[in-house]
Amino acid sequence: MDTLVDTAPTSVPTALRKLYFLRFAFAAVWAALLFTTADALGPLTVTLLVIYPLFDVVCAIVDIRSARANGQPVRGLYVNIALSALTGIGLAVAATSGIPAVLRVWGAWAVTAGIVQLVVGAVRRQLGGQWAMIASGAISTLAGASFFAQAGKGGASLSNLAGYAFLGGVFFLVSALRLGRAHKV
Secondary structure, eight states, X not given: OOSTTOSSOOOHHHHHHHHXXXXXXXXXXXXXXXXXXXXXXXXXXXXXXXXHHHHHHHHHHHHHHHHHHTTOOOHHHHHHHHHHHHHHHHHHHHTXXXXXXXXXXXXXXXXXXXXXXXXXXXXXXXXXSOHHHHHHHHHHHHHHHHHHHHHTSXXXXXXXXXXXXXXXXXXXXXXXXXXHHHHHO
């Protein structure tokens, strides 16, 4: 069986590579769907908003299984699971208050999860391909602050979240490609 949830131990770079390709594909599709519905908080938009951090939870669980099987540190991944799960709940609640509230919750998540991603990438740098995760974490932190700022202005929109997610997906793609190269060397 060759899937992300395979129970046989896999090398960390191979498992991360598969996971990162999946995360890129998800982010690209998610961003396209959100971009088409970003002007209002309808049922599809709210569902998309809640699904994104919950998908992050699932990815972190898969990542933990692989890392633990190979003796890699996992503490940051547990922090990520907690942050993303709370964000999913927070977004569902914030959606009842409007787009500015959603931007504030998403901004808080982007800042905190960005810091965690930066730390996890730095810890994993010996695996190769992690510079993109480090850069993505730093950019996520800055983007989160910008979502807060946008929430305080008139005409707030969710379209920037689509761009944020797509860019994050591109960083996962770059990291997956770099991991493949580093693993072959």
